[in-house]
Amino acid sequence: MRDAMYIPTLDDMLDARARITPHIHRTPVLTSRMLNELTGAELFFKCENLQKAGAFKARGASNAVFGLSDEQAARGVATHSSGNHGTCLSYAAGRRGIPCTVVMPRTAPQAKKDAVRGYGGRVVECEPSTSSREAVFAEVVAETGAEFVHPYNDWRVIAGQATCSAELIEQVEGLDAVVAPIGGGGMISGTCLTLANLAPGIRVYAAEPEQADDAARSFRAGHIIADDAPETVADGLKVPLKDLTWHFVKSHVADILTASETEIVEAMKLIWKRMKIVMEPSSAVPLATILKHPETFAGKRVGVIITGGNVDLDRLPWM
Amino acid sequence: MRDAMYIPTLDDMLDARARITPHIHRTPVLTSRMLNELTGAELFFKCENLQKAGAFKARGASNAVFGLSDEQAARGVATHSSGNHGTCLSYAAGRRGIPCTVVMPRTAPQAKKDAVRGYGGRVVECEPSTSSREAVFAEVVAETGAEFVHPYNDWRVIAGQATCSAELIEQVEGLDAVVAPIGGGGMISGTCLTLANLAPGIRVYAAEPEQADDAARSFRAGHIIADDAPETVADGLKVPLKDLTWHFVKSHVADILTASETEIVEAMKLIWKRMKIVMEPSSAVPLATILKHPETFAGKRVGVIITGGNVDLDRLPWM
Numbered sequence: 001m002r003d004a005m006y007i008p009t010l011d012d013m014l015d016a017r018a019r020i021t022p023h024i025h026r027t028p029v030l031t032s033r034m035l036n037e038l039t040g041a042e043l044f045f046k047c048e049n050l051q052k053a054g055a056f057k058a059r060g061a062s063n064a065v066f067g068l069s070d071e072q073a074a075r076g077v078a079t080h081s082s083g084n085h086g087t088c089l090s091y092a093a094g095r096r097g098i099p100c101t102v103v104m105p106r107t108a109p110q111a112k113k114d115a116v117r118g119y120g121g122r123v124v125e126c127e128p129s130t131s132s133r134e135a136v137f138a139e140v141v142a143e144t145g146a147e148f149v150h151p152y153n154d155w156r157v158i159a160g161q162a163t164c165s166a167e168l169i170e171q172v173e174g175l176d177a178v179v180a181p182i183g184g185g186g187m188i189s190g191t192c193l194t195l196a197n198l199a200p201g202i203r204v205y206a207a208e209p210e211q212a213d214d215a216a217r218s219f220r221a222g223h224i225i226a227d228d229a230p231e232t233v234a235d236g237l238k239v240p241l242k243d244l245t246w247h248f249v250k251s252h253v254a255d256i257l258t259a260s261e262t263e264i265v266e267a268m269k270l271i272w273k274r275m276k277i278v279m280e281p282s283s284a285v286p287l288a289t290i291l292k293h294p295e296t297f298a299g300k301r302v303g304v305i306i307t308g309g310n311v312d313l314d315r316l317p318w319m
Numbered sequence: 320m321r322d323a324m325y326i327p328t329l330d331d332m333l334d335a336r337a338r339i340t341p342h343i344h345r346t347p348v349l350t351s352r353m354l355n356e357l358t359g360a361e362l363f364f365k366c367e368n369l370q371k372a373g374a375f376k377a378r379g380a381s382n383a384v385f386g387l388s389d390e391q392a393a394r395g396v397a398t399h400s401s402g403n404h405g406t407c408l409s410y411a412a413g414r415r416g417i418p419c420t421v422v423m424p425r426t427a428p429q430a431k432k433d434a435v436r437g438y439g440g441r442v443v444e445c446e447p448s449t450s451s452r453e454a455v456f457a458e459v460v461a462e463t464g465a466e467f468v469h470p471y472n473d474w475r476v477i478a479g480q481a482t483c484s485a486e487l488i489e490q491v492e493g494l495d496a497v498v499a500p501i502g503g504g505g506m507i508s509g510t511c512l513t514l515a516n517l518a519p520g521i522r523v524y525a526a527e528p529e530q531a532d533d534a535a536r537s538f539r540a541g542h543i544i545a546d547d548a549p550e551t552v553a554d555g556l557k558v559p560l561k562d563l564t565w566h567f568v569k570s571h572v573a574d575i576l577t578a579s580e581t582e583i584v585e586a587m588k589l590i591w592k593r594m595k596i597v598m599e600p601s602s603a604v605p606l607a608t609i610l611k612h613p614e615t616f617a618g619k620r621v622g623v624i625i626t627g628g629n630v631d632l633d634r635l636p637w638m
Contacts, residue, residue, distance in 0.1 A: 028347060030369070049595045050349070269632055276368045276628035278595040309595035313588055319638060 002155060007247055010197040012159035013190070017166060020062040023095050024052050024163075029171045032274050039290050040298040044172045045271075048164060049279040049309025053091040053119065055084035056164055056187055056307050057151070063160030064149040065092035073098045078146035080126075080137050082108040083236055084308050085151035090121030101146055103137045111312055152186030153242035161190030166198065168303050175202050177297065179286040180305040182206035182215045182256065183237035185245030187307060192252035202303075203254040205296075207286040209234045209264060215241055216256040219249060233261055233317045236282035236308065257296075259288035265317045267291060271306075281317055283307045321474060326566055329516040331478035332485060332509070339381040339479060342414050343371050346483075348490045351593050358609050359617040363491045364590075367483060368598040368628025372410040372438065374403035375483055375506055375626050376470070382479030383468040384411035392417045397465035399445075399456050401427040402555055403627050404470035409440030420465055422456045430631060471505030472561035480509030485517065487622050494521050496616065498605040499624035501525035501534045501575060502556035504564030506626060511571035521622075522573040524615075526605040528553045528583060534560055535575040538568060552580055552636045555601035555627065576615075578607035584636045586610060590625075600636055602626045 030045045048056035065077060076099030079089050086102035093100030100121040104113060105128035113123045126136035141148060149157065164187070165178060178195065182188045188206045195202045208215050212230035218241055226240035241249060249256075259267070268284035271277065283306045290297050290304070349364045367375035384396060395418030398408050405421035412419030419440035423432060424447035432442045445455035460467060468476065483506070484497060497514065501507045507525045514521045527534050531549035537560055545559035560568060568575075578586070587603035590596065602625045609616050609623070 054595060272597050272632055276373060276597040278591050278597055313591055313635075314637065316632075316635075318633065 005243060006155045007244065008155040008159040008162070008193060010193070012155065013162040013166060013194055016063040016159040017163045019066050020059060020160060020163065023062045023066065023092065024058050025050060026167055027051050029168065030275055030277070034274050035270070035287070040294055041290065042301045043290070043304055044168070044175070044302065045275065045304050045306050046164060046168045047277060047306050049277060049283060049306050053084070053088045054308055054310040055088055056161060056305070057084045057088035058091055059163050060157030060160030060186060061085065061088040061092040061149065062095070064154065064156040065089070065096050065098070067156055068147060072147050075145035075147065076100055077149050078103070078137070078140050078144065079149050079151065080104070080133050081151050082112055084310055086112070086121070087115040087119065087310065089149055090116045090119040094120040099144065099146065101140050101144065103133060103140060105133070109312065115310070151239070152184035152189070153244050155244065157186055158189045158193065158244060161187050162193040163190070164305065165191045165194040165303070169195070169199050172301070172303060174301055175199070175303050176300040177203045177205060178303040178305065179205040179207050179290060181234070181237055181282050181285045181307055182208050183282070184239040185215065185241045185249055187305060188253065189245045189248035191305070192248040196252050204252055205289070206249065206253050206256040207289040208256055208258050209237055209285060210258040210260050212238050213258050215249065216258055218246070219253065219256045222250070234264055234282040234285055236280060237285065257289035257293055259285055259292050263288040263292060269318055277306070278309050278311060279306050280308045280311045324562060325474045326563065327474040327478040327481070327512060329512070331474065332481040332513055335382040335478040336482045336485060338385050339378055339482065342381045342385065342411065343377050344369060345486055346370050348487065349594055349596070353593050354589070354606070359613055360609065361620045362609070362623055363487070363494070363621065364594065364623050364625050365483060365487045366596060366625050368596060368602060368625050372403070372407045373627055373629040374407055375480060375624070376403045376407035377410055378482050379476030379479030379505060380404065380407040380411040380468065381414070383473065383475040384408070384415050384417070386475055387466060391466050394464035394466065395419055396468050397422070397456070397459050397463065398468050398470065399423070399452050400470050401431055403629055405431070405440070406434040406438065406629065408468055409435045409438040413439040418463065418465065420459050420463065422452060422459060424452070428631065434629070470558070471503035471508070472563050474563065476505055477508045477512065477563060477567070480505050481512040482509070483624065484510045484513040484622070488514070488518050488521070491620070491622060493620055494518070494622050495619040496522045496524060497622040497624065498524040498526050498609060500553070500556055500601050500604045500626055501527050502601070503558040504534065504560045504568055506624060507572065508564045508567035510624070511567040515571050523571055524608070525568065525572050525575040526608040527575055527577050528556055528604060529577040529579050531557050532577050534568065535577055537565065538572065538575045541569070553583055553601040553604055555599060556604065576608035576612055578604055578611050582607040582611060588637055596625070597628050597630060598625050599627045599630045
């Protein structure tokens with residue numbers, strides 16, 4: 001048993017890849033001539049919106065679930081998340097046929113609760129406060145003995161997310177940079193883990209909403225700064241960095257770029273319109289920052305992680 | 320020079336394929352476990368929404384444009400279309416570097432005019448009536464000597480569209496059926512041409528909106544019935560069959576199935592939500608008919624043609 005502060009290695013990524021391959025998609029990489037012309041860069045979009053359960057988090061969740069001993073697996077897994085991690089953990093647990101409990105505020109969107117249940121998971125509601133969430137979660141674990149799988153501050157999850165850029169560098173040769181959104185930092189950490197080991201020449205950029213720029217401020221300050229309930233259309237990116245993800249961010253990220261709410265929504269619409277894919281506002285933040293900082297990316301071959309596609313079609317941000 | 324009633328053959332499809340390969344995408348085939356469970360069939364979605372210029376019509380238009388002699392090409396091409404054919408002809412002409420004129424009602428959506436111009440084509444406006452369109456179009460041809468490329472009643476166009484199912488049967492083995500939308504019948508005709516020759520065991524179904532069911536009524540009557548200005552959300556499917564497409568429909572289509580407006584919009588939303596792709600209402604008609612006629616497709620391996628992705632994001636049918 002590794003402790004909570006264990007830093008995952010390249011071997012952990014390779015183990016994760018072998019473990020999760022039967023349970024996830026090798027997602028396609030799409031390109032758009034028009035977006036290349038607009039940015040002056042060559043962009044390669046890694047489409048994790050087409051991933052199982054609609055988000056890259058199926059990778060980390062599958063790695064955590066399928067790495068459990070049979071004994072632990074029998075007691076199931078649990079997490080607190082009102083976003084893609086809860087859905088993806090339920091997906092992975094469903095594949096293994098083990099129980100999954102997701103603690104969610106009772107105010108969370110019905111669609112998110114339905115998504116967890118759709119894969120066989122159980123939703124336990126709490127009040128929309130940190131203290132209620134922690135109390136209810138502790139009860140769930142005490143009652144079930146379930147294994148806690150944190151949305152990102154967990155070496156198994158980071159090693160799973162790291163498989164995404166391992167695929168990307170097999171699919172696209174000669175990348176100069178990769179840009180991914182940053183919220184808690186799970187995807188960025190996995191990207192750093194893989195690229196620092198397998199392709200250290202590729203620069204890793206994190207992309208963040210201006211209105212939730214705690215990671216950018218942490219990066220400049222040299223220590224974690226957590227915002228208190230930031231508001232942004234990119235609702236997957238409101239959570240703060242934690243110890244494990246901060247380790248990767250501070251040691252390997254080239255820069256953290258930000259974009260405004262309007263720029264994020266415009267980039268989202270541009271991708272929908274030109275690339276014909278449905279993706280979340282969070283997934284548009286990388287393109288928004290590339291459009292805002294053309295000098296950083298001009299003439300470069302740039303991987304862009306489209307992190308997820310779970311968006312409420314009745315409440316699109318331009319409606 | 321072949322006459323207007325020449326019926327294209329398998330050789331014409333093979334010539335088209337060799338000719339257009341550098342100018343089009345081999346589009347991916349996507350699947351969804353959830354949609355398979357919902358329909359009881361195994362569905363394989365051929366994603367022409369990810370085609371160049373956003374629609375399968377890039378195939379037929381490219382075949383027509385790149386098949387022209389240098390002498391004819393120098394005078395350019397022309398068509399009348401307020402839909403994807405105009406955009407795709409402009410795309411193909413742009414690739415060859417020749418002039419393209421598209422006659423459109425002045426009332427056509429600005430986005431459609433912009434799309435033609437975006438690929439370098441010229442838009443000439445007419446009044447929204449058949450007589451005005453014919454008069455203006457005749458003027459354009461008299462003035463330029465441009466070659467008329469009809470949206471579907473043209474053997475070069477049908478041979479181009481036929482390349483789509485040639486790819487599909489290479490990508491998916493053992494299909495039992497293919498379902499494609501039917502408007503003028505260009506895609507269905509190309510599908511019949513290829514499958515009748517290369518995979519005659521695969522049944523071809525056409526899918527049509529109930530509110531624009533002229534093809535279904537023609538099929539039952541045994542002769543072409545043209546509706547006068549039908550209204551449907553599937554705006555790519557309002558046009559009637561013509562001689563060439565009727566030839567293929569009457570000789571090789573297994574059946575023409577219909578779905579209501581509500582069923583089409585629900586199927587569209589289901590595909591957006593579960594498959595994370597942006598596609599037009601017309602492209603949702605096949606899934607709507609499969610959901611409506613489960614007994615026809617249960618247990619079968621079914622190819623579904625997603626014909627295009629050019630939709631106005633500010634005016635989605637569920638807004």
